[in-house]
Amino acid sequence: MKSLMWFRNDLRMDDNPALREACKSSDEVHAIYIYSQNQNKKHNEANCKTEFFIENLKVLESKLSNINIPLNIIHSEGFKDNSEVISNYVKNNSLNKVFWNNQFGIDESERDLSVQNYLKGKNIEFENFDEQVVFAPGTILTGEGKPYSVFTPFKRRWIENFNLDLLDIEFEYTKKNDTKIKSNLNEFDFQFKKNNQVDMSLWPAGEVEALSRLKTYLDKNIFRYAQDRNDPIVDGTSRLSAYLASGIISPKRCILEALKINNFELDAGEKGIVKWIDEIVWREFYKNIMYSFPRVSKGQPFQNYTKNIEWRFDEKEFTAWKEGKTGFPIIDSAMKQMLSEGWMHNRLRMVVAMFFTKNMLHDWRLGEAFFMQNLVDGDFASNNGGWQWSSSTGTDAAPYFRIFNPLTQSKNFDSDGLFIKKHIKELENIDKKEIHDPSSNIRESQNYPKQILDLKQSRLRAIDAFNKAKNN
Ligand SMILES: Cc1cc2nc3c(=O)[nH]c(=O)nc-3n(C[C@H](O)[C@H](O)[C@H](O)COP(=O)(O)OP(=O)(O)OC[C@H]3O[C@@H](n4cnc5c(N)ncnc54)[C@H](O)[C@@H]3O)c2cc1C
Known part of the structure; x- marks a missing residue:
């Protein structure tokens, strides 16, 4: 089988279920990223975040090329043209199936629904996965089947539902058949103009950096997280948020590595570790709020x-x-x-x-x-x-x-x-x-x-x- 991996907010190979399944099921895998300046603007993406994202695309391209997966960047005017962009790529390269990981924003969900309908209409197979969260938004519910709007009971239910099988994420990639296609990334014009004052040396690109940041943090500072996390001059937090936000590292990887040094306990043991995992769950809580209460994505207050x-x-x-x-x-x-x-x-x-x-x-x-x-x-x-x-x-x-x-x-x-x-x-x-x-x-x-x-x-x-x- 020949497949297409559609990268979106998941620029990594580690714990990337869509990429993993594409590789498992196919002899030949292509990859695309659909780039739209309009869309970035519409979503208020920071200039420094776009800069970071482009650097991460470059690192990803080079990692993928090691296993014969070419990453092509395709220009787009916005989410509306994504269905056509994908189906054209599939047709032009005689591919059988499209893989991607879900995003949960309101615009992203609408885009995905329209892509799915379009692909169905064209008889193109697709499969999608969750990697931004441990539990897909909308699946952690109260006894009455309602979404939580308070963190503590959400976290309690999150822990009740948790089991270690959810963190079964290890996978060894092997080389795919050569597609004979060269990535266009080096020639692609991102039309990016730097207008930020950010010291980008603080944010080296790539999942190797993200994983090493995680390791360094877990080796030492996490043990003082409960004491140091509120002190802005102390390097007391992980500074992994940029990597989590662009999908350079997965929350499951963060939790798994933290649990390994806490006897696999979620709510007992080292205080710093328990508190740090709490914050990753806060991240998931807010994704649930965004998903279950669409008004917050439409500029409306929750209250x-x-x-x-x-x-x-x-x-x-x-x-x-x-x-x-x-x-x-x-x-x-x-x-x-x-x-x-x-x-x-x-x-x-x-x-x-x-x-x-x-x-x-x-x-x-x-x-x-x-x-x-x-x-x-x-x-x-x-x-x-x-x-x-x-x-x-x-x-x-x-x-x-x-x-x-x-x-x-x-x-x-x-x-x-x-x-x-x-x-x-x-x-x-x-x-x-x-x-x-x-x-x-x-x-x-x-x-x-x-x-x-x-x-x-x-x-x-x-x-x-x-x-x-x-x-x-
Ligand atoms: C007004 C406001 C705006 C914020 N905007 C963002 C944002 O745009 N992006 C963002 O990732 N976080 C945001 N946060 C949450 C939090 O401030 C950052 O996630 C955190 O400072 C990132 O630093 P760190 O990676 O060192 O976190 P650590 O303390 O090491 O925590 C580990 C991870 O947990 C998650 N996390 C930590 N605290 C929170 C929190 N309060 N809510 C949700 N997730 C959390 C992050 O992914 C973080 O990387 C915002 C908080 C406030 C009050």
């Missing part, structure tokens, strides 16, 4: 009443936030981290998003989009989930009256101000006692901006706006 909130908009404040010039060092250093690294520490994502939606009382959708446009790990479900949690519009959301005070967060999680100093050059020589909230003299002498708002008043304004929305 209906929050539709009534009267968000403010102030261009100057919005720009100050985006550029890291709010006058709140912890907020500004976090935003500068995102602009220079394409990544922001999880604690700071929460602090910054809460500041934006509560103190600034700006619409969470604006912040959500700005994050997507700048994160190398941009992932619709996790980003939407994180923003809706922080703005108290989402599932499991922080109660609206519990608003982080950025100065307290700064003192608690960056007590010596080392993170602030790293990202705000103007404050690098300021004493740790002053750094969280520098005096007017320091601000003036160091050319560091005044605060754009008053914390106390803005907090009350937010609570008032939520109260009004609730009683509307």
